[in-house]
Amino acid sequence: MGLWKVWTIMSRFNSSKRTNIILQHLTMSKHTDAAAEVLLERKGCAGVITLNRPKFLNALNLSMIRQIYPQLKKWEQDPETFLIIMKGAGEKAFCAGGDIRVISENVKTNPKVTQDFFREEYMLNNAIDCCLKPYIAFIHGITMGGGVGLSVHGQFRVATEKSLFAMPETAIGLFPDVGGGYFLPRLQGKLGYFLALTGFRLKGRDVYTAGIATHFVDSEKSKIDQDKSFILEEHMDKINSWFSASTVEEIIENLQQDGSSFALEQLKVINKMSPTSLKITLRQLMEGSSKTLPEVLTMEYRLSQACMGGHDFHEGVRAVLIDKDQSPKWKPANLKEVTDEHLNNHFKSLGSNDLKF
Secondary structure, rough: OOOOHHHHHHHOOOOOOHHHHHHHHHHOOOOOOOOOOOEEEOOOOEEEEEEOOHHHHHEEHHHHHHHHHHHHHHHHHHHOOOEEEEOOOOOEEOOOOOOOHHHHHHHHHHHHHHHHHHHHHHHHHHHHHHHOEEEEEEEOEEEHHHHHHHOOOOEEEEEEEOOEEEHHHHHOOOOOOOOOHHHHHHHOOHHHHHHHHHHOOOOHHHHOOOOOOOOOOOOOOOOOOOOOOOOHHHHHHHHHHHHOOOOOOHHHHHHHHHHHHHHHHHHHHHHHOOHHHHHHHHHHHHHOOOOOOOHHHHHHHHHHHHHHHOOOHHHHHHHHOOOOOOOOOOOOHHHHHHHHHHHHHHHHHHHHHOOOO
């Protein structure tokens, strides 16, 4: 990717020629340790973190988190490190999310690993948000779930024409975590609520226009991006209206009453999602809209542990990743059966096991 072009755009924030040279050098860097899941390199005055599991779309696991977190903290305090760069190996993905199949397997075989994964992932998300050095994430390719957590909380997020953003967790019995309860309700209008509940995918420049990325560049400097319109522009007024409802049932009713092809398309999508996940997600975003990021992550850790102990997440992983029949059998099976008690239990304090910052 033409990282020199990124720096041209960012030059208003830091005009250091030395840093410019580092970014140019990055485009030519060759990785020597191809087997490592994470590459941690110093390139002049830049600390560079490369997620290095391209065959698995750079999916994030616990061992990767445990390498990234201390190095981030080390570079943050290092006077010779002026900026920190996060990127993914290969052309397909920045990071397609957490390695959820392994997470699901560990719930039964090694539950502590699952607890540690979410706890330490969320601590890393917060560390990125608090990072004292300029933090630049190149969200080139697929950026979903855990990959969003590694980027969206950073100071600079650079999208390209190959960027593909989504928070598709309601389709696997989970919820848009990694601080989704913080950044999604802060997007324009009710866009974040729409993205969270439907898992709608944003591509290329739309990732920037939506506010997920702070900058946009073409990965090939000779290429000209002609289309600058936002894919959801014509629907935003309706999205803002439909998703202003305070319950999932009301949102569904709004979509049904509208009856347009776009509304019915979203209705079809939502009806496939885990009913429990839909209700968790709407409440998560409504509560998160007035919380700090650490408060949101504490709430999301409670939700993650409730989901790990429930049915839908494991059923979603089975249907989407293992058997691939795309026909999950949710329990409860519909919104009406998701009681207030069932919902409230997901948000309960874990006492001494709560995530603390």
